[in-house]
Amino acid sequence: IRIVSERELAQLAQFRPLLSNFHEQSIIKDCFKMLEKKVAEYEILQEFMTLGSKSLPDAFNSGNELRNREKNRYRDILPYDSTRVPLGENKDYINASYIRIVNSGEEYFYIASQGPLPSTTDDFWQMVLENNSNVIVMITREIEGGIIKCHHYWPISMKKPMELKNCRIFLQNYQILQYFIIRILQVVKKSTGSSHLVKHLQFTSWPDHGTPASVDGFIKYVRYVRKSHLTGPIVVHCSAGVGRTGVFLCVDVVFCAIEKSFPVSV
Secondary structure, three states: OOOOOHHHHHHHHOOOOOOOOHHHHHHHHHHHHHHHHHHHOOHHHHHHHHHHHOOOOOOOHHHHOHHHHHHOOOOOOOOOOOOEOOEOOOOEOOOEEEEEEEEOOEEEEEEEEOOOOHHHHHHHHHHHHHOOOOEEEEOOOOEEOOEEOOOOOOOOOOOOOEEOOOEEEEEEEEEEOOOEEEEEEEEEEOOOOOEEEEEEEEEOOOOOOOOOOOHHHHHHHHHHHHHHOOOOOEEEEOOOOOHHHHHHHHHHHHHHHHHOOOOOOO
8 A cells, every 4th residue: 555655755845945035035045155155165074074073072881881882783883871762761771862953942852873783673672662753764775785784673574573572563564665665563562562653764775975866865755754753752773873864863954944944054
């Protein structure tokens, strides 16, 4: 069963700012001119390069604990202790962080996570349930360039659920689009029988250390994610949970700012 039409996606991509007068239109044009100037003069690149010399604002002791090291996909990419997502009553470890971005009084709430490992798949779904998240943004393929980037943590078939330690996951529906895949998942908690619907959105056209194959396709994807969000923080992951994940967060916030005519700093 088709979940969304190409026409609906095209309409989502054609969003416009709420411009009420000529002055606001002029501000947006000036913003683009300033951005073009900074890019041409390599000012944006220089700002980015200076980030490497900045001191880290917090420690990441939890990720470095001996018992938690095998839960990290990459040994040098760990969550800060102050923003890591705690699991259960014991506040167990998962390589994932809460990200809160405030713009013009509105808060955008995310969980930035590494791609699940076979050994952390149960933890990942526990995190989704405990945070009541209804959208998972996956910006990677399972294998890229012959390298495993993420474990296949959802059911392969609609006929057979995925059995995990604490939950059972059913693939209810799916739709393969040109640039991304939509999956409707039902997560049933074994201890209570309660169920939780999750929309799993996998963008398939953005290689690691590269750029999206289609700007238009990525805009449709980001806008569809925002339209699909209902509850909890949006869970976002690529492989490491920093590169493509970070870009997605920024683009989503900027799109929301444009749509609502919020100021955008360049």
